[in-house]
Amino acid sequence: AGAVFPPPSVHCLSSSASHGLKMDANVVVMGTESVGKSALTVRLLTRRFIGEYGDIESIYSHSFIVDGRETTLNIWDSPYSETPLFEKKVQWAEGYILIYSICDRASFNTVSRIIHTIKTTKDYLNADSVPIVIVGNKRDLHHRRTVLSEEGRLLALNTGCDFYEVSAAENYHSVLTVFHGLVNRMKTDTKLTAKRPLRFKGIVKSMSAVFARRRTDSF
Numbered sequence: 001a002g003a004v005f006p007p008p009s010v011h012c013l014s015s016s017a018s019h020g021l022k023m024d025a026n027v028v029v030m031g032t033e034s035v036g037k038s039a040l041t042v043r044l045l046t047r048r049f050i051g052e053y054g055d056i057e058s059i060y061s062h063s064f065i066v067d068g069r070e071t072t073l074n075i076w077d078s079p080y081s082e083t084p085l086f087e088k089k090v091q092w093a094e095g096y097i098l099i100y101s102i103c104d105r106a107s108f109n110t111v112s113r114i115i116h117t118i119k120t121t122k123d124y125l126n127a128d129s130v131p132i133v134i135v136g137n138k139r140d141l142h143h144r145r146t147v148l149s150e151e152g153r154l155l156a157l158n159t160g161c162d163f164y165e166v167s168a169a170e171n172y173h174s175v176l177t178v179f180h181g182l183v184n185r186m187k188t189d190t191k192l193t194a195k196r197p198l199r200f201k202g203i204v205k206s207m208s209a210v211f212a213r214r215r216t217d218s219f
């Protein structure tokens with residue numbers, strides 16, 4: 001089956017309520033295979049590390065309070081592929097979490113390429129600061145490290161992104177910090193300060209069937 005766009009449903013796993021200003025934003029989590037995209041997303045949503053996540057691609061709606069403001073993120077845990085669908089995801093999103101594994105240099109190189117694609121697609125080429133957070137995951141596997149922290153930090157500095165190193169396996173709070181960091185970056189974008197309704201509604205539904213060609217498309 002071919003992939004469709006926009007995605008058919010939002011998977012609501014958690015919510016919270018507050019008064020005052022609200023911010024809603026679409027966020028996509030990207031990176032090559034097995035870098036920990038699902039682990040990071042599930043850690044944020046459930047505070048847990050499950051270990052194995054299967055082949056499910058979903059969008060999750062998650063609300064939390066950041067600096068006193070209710071913030072709802074529609075988070076798309078997405079594989080990397082250089083298909084037209086990839087560009088549509090980039091267009092859909094207003095914030096980006098780009099993950100690599102500190103044990104996998106190829107995954108780090110791919111993050112550089114994704115940053116370039118986002119910047120050209122969203123016309124951020126001349127922006128000093130962009131709503132992109134680079135995440136070096138699997139920090140607990142430091143004995144297998146092939147990408148230095150300094151390399152991640154330098155990439156972020158040179159591209160106007162934020163940078164964090166985390167272990168989705170070991171730590172919830174560092175993962176929360178990543179998403180807070182992204183929200184703070186997106187807050188500077190005035191388009192996002194007004195409350196908007198969720199763009200996608202519907203029953204909880206796995207998108208794995210919709211993305212049946214995923215493995216062949218992915219790196």
Ligand SMILES: Nc1nc2c(ncn2[C@@H]2O[C@H](COP(=O)(O)OP(=O)(O)OP(=O)(O)O)[C@@H](O)[C@H]2O)c(=O)[nH]1
Nearest residue numbers: 032033034035036037038039051053138167168169
């Ligand atoms: N040691 C360690 N393993 C991790 C960490 N994060 C994820 N993993 C493991 O890495 C493997 C891949 O994790 P996933 O979260 O499925 O990675 P993904 O990027 O979503 O993978 P795909 O959806 O296949 O592209 C799993 O075996 C996880 O248990 C981490 O921080 N440390």
